[in-house]
Amino acid sequence: MSRFQINILGCGSATPTARHNPSCQVIDFRDRLFMVDCGEGAQVQMRKMKMKFSRLGHIFISHMHGDHCFGLPGLLSTLSLHEKTGELTVHMPQEGVDVFSRIIEFFCRESTYDIKISPLDPKGGVIFEDHAITVESFPLYHRVPCMGFIFREKPKLRHLRGDMVKYFNIPVSQLHGIKEGNDFVKPDGTVIENARITTDADKAVSYAYCSDTLFDERVAEAVKGVDTIYHEATYDDDMLEQARQRGHSTARQAGAIARLAGARQLVIGHYSKRYITPDILVKQASEEFANVIAANEGLKIDLL
């Protein structure tokens, strides 16, 4: 069984506090780890949550504010002490490439693995792809250039019906095509429709990470049809104007994005430190969208 799990390492905003770490999530996709944002303390959280450093291959940084990237130098150094080998790619907005190249050059001179920095195209697009998953970026609307990310499982194959394969005596050479949706054509020319010999494929699951952003319907457009959406919810209704001024969203606005995008579930986070608990934020998001999960450090959300 495949596995697609969201791990919340940090869901506070601006600075680490006694309650929350700054932004960091790890997407565990079939035992490979993709990190999204890397606030200070990310490496300690990874260790606490028992995630293997060696499985981390890509880090995606949404924007160059410290609460989304100050954990990087420590994490990259620690990976070397754990004798990571191979390659790790850090995807980040062009603005940060120069300063992080300098940091890596200075502090990771004796690195045991290759660190690559890949600048994000501000227009967005596919930034990683293999046989099973695609990662896309898309623009968000914050005070500095900021990108969101969508993790999409690739479409899965249909399930063969064993009884039908046997009944029609379908040759092995044709099975893969049938799983992809082809009909079966018998040697005598009779067409057996695919629907008779297969059952539906499992649903391909997808996850969108909407980091710091104003409420903007273009975000809903970008994540349309995604199964689970994380959207920042820094403030409650009373702070609507402050949210706008600072390039952030309210919880209600996060709910509206999930509704407009037709999501199945919404995860909220990036809480302002003014909130002792996220209760008011969950309540207001829920008035727009039914299925709201409050992020919290240590939370694991299984999408599959």
Next chain:
Amino acid sequence: MSRFQINILGCGSATPTARHNPSCQVIDFRDRLFMVDCGEGAQVQMRKMKMKFSRLGHIFISHMHGDHCFGLPGLLSTLSLHEKTGELTVHMPQEGVDVFSRIIEFFCRESTYDIKISPLDPKGGVIFEDHAITVESFPLYHRVPCMGFIFREKPKLRHLRGDMVKYFNIPVSQLHGIKEGNDFVKPDGTVIENARITTDADKAVSYAYCSDTLFDERVAEAVKGVDTIYHEATYDDDMLEQARQRGHSTARQAGAIARLAGARQLVIGHYSKRYITPDILVKQASEEFANVIAANEGLKIDLL
């Protein structure tokens, strides 16, 4: 009453772990805070230990390994969010000035206070001084240029004996001189010795921070006569050769430095992550020097 307190924010080595933060201490001297080293997570520890960010005026970085400085970008940014004003000086080896200037330039553009970087002279010397305290640096012997720091209270004034001041009818104008050690000369020319009219000044207290270093008798020489010495004690006796290769000391060697320097007490830290508790390190250091304190996160040591 004056106050001179050592606060341990982190005493692990190499990487933050579930047990220890990387190196960081704060010297609280009459409510002004001096930070020594700034490993990742320093700002969270400061908050946990309820130390006021606004009181921090100087940060001293011993050397440019990540476990001694990766907390700086986050701390410097957070100070701005707390609307710190005035000035903060970061003292660090010349090697780090360029990369940290870039980091500060990039991430602290909108800083509410002035951040100065002051390069440390590798030969050592006085790097800060005011009416009450002096901070000196001195060379250590690690894999990269590394400096230790000594915090010295300035010599204090002798205490006047109220009864004698009255008895000899000493004019107010002469009291300060007498507190500094002058004799009192009566109008008739009779000399009253200082020892009759004063009692001894309180002892000026001093603290030396010996960050990552090989065992070297020049360190004992540099901290000779200091009241309390912190000395790294990364390893136990069985790791003597590894300590040497990696530019570190064993706990026994830390004890020997304290003994050679004639200290009153020794604080050990920078424990390798191989030690679940520092017991073996305390034991071995104690075989060289009687008064050993094991550093631990949250520990406060009152020197006055």
